[in-house]
Amino acid sequence: MADVRVNASVSDLTRIERIGAHSHIRGLGLDDALEARAVSQGLVGQTSARKAAGVITQMIKEGKIAGRGVLLAGQPGTGKTAIAMGIAKSLGPETPFAMIAASEIFSMEMSKTEALTQSFRKAIGVRIKEESELIEGEVVEVEIDRPASGQAAKTGKLTMKTSEMETVYDLGVKMIEALQREKVTAGDVVAIDKASGKVTRLGRSFARSRDYDAMGPATKFVQCPEGELQKRRQVVHVVSLHEIDVINSRQQGFLALFAGDTGEIRAEVREQIDGKVAEWREEGKADIVPGVLFIDEVHMLDIECFSFLNRALESDMAPILVVATNRGITKIRGTNYRSPHGIPIDLLDRLLIINTQPYSEREIRRILDIRTEEEDVEVADDAKDLLTKIGVETSLRYAIQLISAASLIAQKRKAAAVGVEDVSRAYTLFLDVQRSVQYLQEYAQEYMYNEAEAAEEEEEEEEEEGMQQ
Numbered sequence: 001m002a003d004v005r006v007n008a009s010v011s012d013l014t015r016i017e018r019i020g021a022h023s024h025i026r027g028l029g030l031d032d033a034l035e036a037r038a039v040s041q042g043l044v045g046q047t048s049a050r051k052a053a054g055v056i057t058q059m060i061k062e063g064k065i066a067g068r069g070v071l072l073a074g075q076p077g078t079g080k081t082a083i084a085m086g087i088a089k090s091l092g093p094e095t096p097f098a099m100i101a102a103s104e105i106f107s108m109e110m111s112k113t114e115a116l117t118q119s120f121r122k123a124i125g126v127r128i129k130e131e132s133e134l135i136e137g138e139v140v141e142v143e144i145d146r147p148a149s150g151q152a153a154k155t156g157k158l159t160m161k162t163s164e165m166e167t168v169y170d171l172g173v174k175m176i177e178a179l180q181r182e183k184v185t186a187g188d189v190v191a192i193d194k195a196s197g198k199v200t201r202l203g204r205s206f207a208r209s210r211d212y213d214a215m216g217p218a219t220k221f222v223q224c225p226e227g228e229l230q231k232r233r234q235v236v237h238v239v240s241l242h243e244i245d246v247i248n249s250r251q252q253g254f255l256a257l258f259a260g261d262t263g264e265i266r267a268e269v270r271e272q273i274d275g276k277v278a279e280w281r282e283e284g285k286a287d288i289v290p291g292v293l294f295i296d297e298v299h300m301l302d303i304e305c306f307s308f309l310n311r312a313l314e315s316d317m318a319p320i321l322v323v324a325t326n327r328g329i330t331k332i333r334g335t336n337y338r339s340p341h342g343i344p345i346d347l348l349d350r351l352l353i354i355n356t357q358p359y360s361e362r363e364i365r366r367i368l369d370i371r372t373e374e375e376d377v378e379v380a381d382d383a384k385d386l387l388t389k390i391g392v393e394t395s396l397r398y399a400i401q402l403i404s405a406a407s408l409i410a411q412k413r414k415a416a417a418v419g420v421e422d423v424s425r426a427y428t429l430f431l432d433v434q435r436s437v438q439y440l441q442e443y444a445q446e447y448m449y450n451e452a453e454a455a456e457e458e459e460e461e462e463e464e465e466g467m468q469q
């Protein structure tokens with residue numbers, strides 16, 4: 001059964017992959033994609049963490065750490081998510097990369113383990129090799145007969161040649177349509193896939209380079225192919241196990257991939273697919289490409305999810321797990337036990353740990369430089385100095401957010417560039433956390449549900465827990 005469904009859909013999938021430039025990073029929202037673009041512009045500082053990430057990327061590419069994982073640990077806003085996106089970028093489109101925030105698992109309309117299973121399978125690629133038969137040559141003549149009645153189906157003949165031979169093919173209705181759609185005329189060099197009938201124009205033959213009339217400005221010239229007209233070609237696609245699951249799950253069909261609401265997938269479907277993939281692997285038709293599963297805010301997972309992860313990492317098709325957290329020693333969700341990063345020790349033991357460090361003033365300045373350029377905002381030098389100072393004293397995130405606010409304020413007074421006054425105006429309009437807390441403390445009595453005292457007690461408790469916030 002799976003044979004037809006997977007093969008038929010592979011071309012659909014490759015089409016899907018072309019839709020978004022970042023769609024190889026499966027499960028990304030637009031914000032994340034923008035973030036990924038910002039990151040690709042260049043990461044600043046964080047040298048040792050980035051070197052470590054580079055080594056990991058290399059190991060992933062060489063297939064050396066399948067079934068293991070990496071933990072990115074560090075204070076809020078130190079670039080953990082950014083580094084993970086960087087890893088995704090440098091892996092390239094061939095390696096599947098799936099990303100979720102741990103809290104999403106609890107909000108999906110499916111069980112926790114189903115959500116995790118789907119994420120895992122999004123991160124496991126299957127490289128499918130298909131042999132296809134092509135007819136490749138220069139078109140000598142396309143002849144289409146239109147019956148006088150206008151009723152009967154069209155028929156026609158296509159004459160093609162290589163430098164050594166020439167053959168005439170009979171054309172059916174579908175082929176005629178395909179040729180007309182591609183506007184194939186004599187002198188084009190084309191490839192026709194025999195199984196699907198897909199016509200691809202490779203260019204114009206050099207022999208026709210003097211027919212000026214028949215070409216646009218972007219015409220590409222190619223040699224008339226040599227040898228036989230019929231050729232065998234190997235085509236390689238990478239699809240994720242999850243995509244194969246969805247395509248073969250009768251309730252959904254592959255359109256669900258666009259909508260993203262795939263629902264639960266029955267265990268039998270997965271078993272059947274795993275069996276089929278194992279068969280292909282034995283026959284040499286397919287390989288497994290272990291990808292990367294990135295779980296952000298991993299401390300939000302509970303103990304059941306953690307044991308699921310432990311178990312899933314033991315499978316021979318397991319992807320590489322990358323997790324990130326900003327928590328210190330804290331309770332593991334769903335238990336009363338404390339553990340570093342809120343992650344059970346047995347899972348921690350499988351993870352290589354990368355630490356991110358807070359940024360220095362110079363690094364903050366450079367990050368702000370990149371961000372202003374990326375957001376296309378002109379900022380005067382002294383205004384940048386002020387932003388940097390704000391970044392050092394409050395947080396990098398707050399400083400980054402001020403950029404767009406300040407730019408709107410500058411636009412309003414029709415200034416060409418953001419100046420010191422715009423930044424300080426934005427700074428007074430939008431509070432950072434410290435000032436907001438200060439404000440709350442001053443006016444505590446006027447707010448509803450004031451629990452300042454209770455909060456203080458809790459704070460002490462949390463300090464014991466070693467929260468880094």
Ligand SMILES: Nc1ncnc2c1ncn2[C@@H]1O[C@H](COP(=O)(O)OP(=O)(O)OP(=O)(O)O)[C@@H](O)[C@H]1O
Pocket residue numbers: 035038039042043044045046074075076077078079080081082083325326367370396397400
């Ligand atoms: N080295 C860097 N170079 C350029 N931009 C960076 C760098 N590090 C962080 N940023 C930017 O700073 C912001 C915060 O970084 P990020 O979201 O990666 O932090 P985080 O460590 O994931 O924080 P949290 O623990 O709160 O999730 C992002 O907008 C990111 O693009």
Ligand SMILES: [Mg+2]
Pocket residue numbers: 080081082296324
């Ligand atoms: Mg983050």
